[in-house]
Amino acid sequence: MTNITHTQQKTLSKYLLRFVFLYIVLYIYPYGFEYIQELTTSDISFWQPITIWFGETFLGWEFNDKRLLNGFDSKYDFSRFLLIACLSVIGAFIWMLIDTKLKTDYSKKLKILLKTILRYHVGLTLIIYGLSKVFMLQFGTMDLDRLENTAGNHTGMRFLWDFMSYSEFYTRTSGWIELIGGILLLFRKTTFIGAFISFIAMANVVLVDIGYDVRVKMFAIHLFLMTILILTEDIGRMIDFFIRNKPTVPKTNESLLTGKTSKKIGYVLKGAILSYFIISCFTIYPERISRQKNNRFAFMTQYHTVDLFIKNGDTLDNSEGTRWKNISINGMSYWPETFNLITIDKSQQRFNFEVDTISKEFRFKPTRGEAKDEFLFKFQNGKNKTTTFKGIYLGDTLEVETHYKTFEDYPLTKSRFKWITDLE
Incomplete structure (x- = not known):
C-alpha cells in the first residue's frame, strides 16, 4: 500500500512539473520578453487568433482585435491565461504518456531547466522595472498637472502614480530592491538571496496593484508566483531557520550543463545574453532619461489661470466654451517642453514650445500637428506672478492675461521632508 501511494505521489509530482513547465514557457512566449528591447512581440506571436477564438467560443466574450489591451488585465489576457492552462493540462498528459512509453525520467534535469528559465526571466524583468524606478521613469515625478487635479477625479491606478511620483526616496529605494534582487537571480550562487529579495519586492507590488486596481495585476501575480517557484x-x-530555530545545510544550485564542452557553451551563451542586455540598457535608458529629464525651459514651469481673454478686440466671458481657461506649461513630467491648453468646455490640446527670453517670444505648435501649424506670441511678466500673452492663433488676434502658480505655491511640494517638524 505504501509503495502504491509513493508511486502515485511520484506520478503526480512528475505531471505537475510538466504542467508548470509548459505553462511558464507558453506564458512567457512572446509577451514576457520585455527585456528584449528590439523585439516586436506581435511579429512572432501566434496567440491572437486562437485566443480570440477561445474567448469567443468558450467564454462568450466579444473582442475588438484593434484594441485588445494586451497586458492590461483585459479579456484577451484572461482568455490567454485560461487557454494556456488548458493546453498545459493536455500537453502534460500527452508528455507523461510519451515518457511512460519510452520509460524515461529526466525530471531532475527538467527542474533545473525550469528554475534556470525562471531565474533569467524574473531577474531580467525585475532589472528593467528596477531601473525604471531608480531613474524615476515608470511613474514620472510630481508635476503641475497632478497637483491641479483632484483626488476624486483619479482612478486608483492614477492615484498610486501620484503617490509614487511624490517621493523619490521611496520610489528609488523600491527600485534598488528590485534591481538588486534581479541581478542576484542571474547567478546560481546568489539565487536564494536574489529570490528571497525578489519575493519580498513582488509581494509588495502585488498588494499595491490589487489595492489600487492597477491594470497589470495578473502580470505582477505571475512574477510573484515565479519567485515562489524558484524558492x-x-x-x-527557511522554515527550519526562521521558525524552528534549527541549523540548515547549505544548498548548491546545480548547473544545467555538466560536461566540459557544454559548460563552456553555457558560459558563452550566458555572456552573450548578459552582454546584449547590458548594451541594450546603456542604449535605451540614456535616451529615455534624456527625453524625460532634459528640459531647456524648466524655468517656465507654471500653471496659468486665465483672467482676461480678448479675441479680435472682444472680451470673452466664461460662457464662451472656446475661451481659454488654463495653460499648464511643463505641467506633465513625461513630456517636458510642452504645454497643455485647456478651454472652458474642458477640451485640451498639447503643444511643443520654445522660449526666447531676450525677445520675450513664446513659439509653439501642436505636438501632433504639421510644421506649418506654428504660432508666435509675445509675453510679458508682471507683478504677483502675472503674465500677458499677445499673438495670432488660428487666424484670431488674442490678448490673454493670466496669473500662475509654481511648485512653491502648493503645500504638497513646498513642504518637503523634515526630521524635526516644528523647526522653522
Missing part, C-alpha cells in the same frame, strides 16, 4: 526547494530550510 520551492528552499522552503524547508
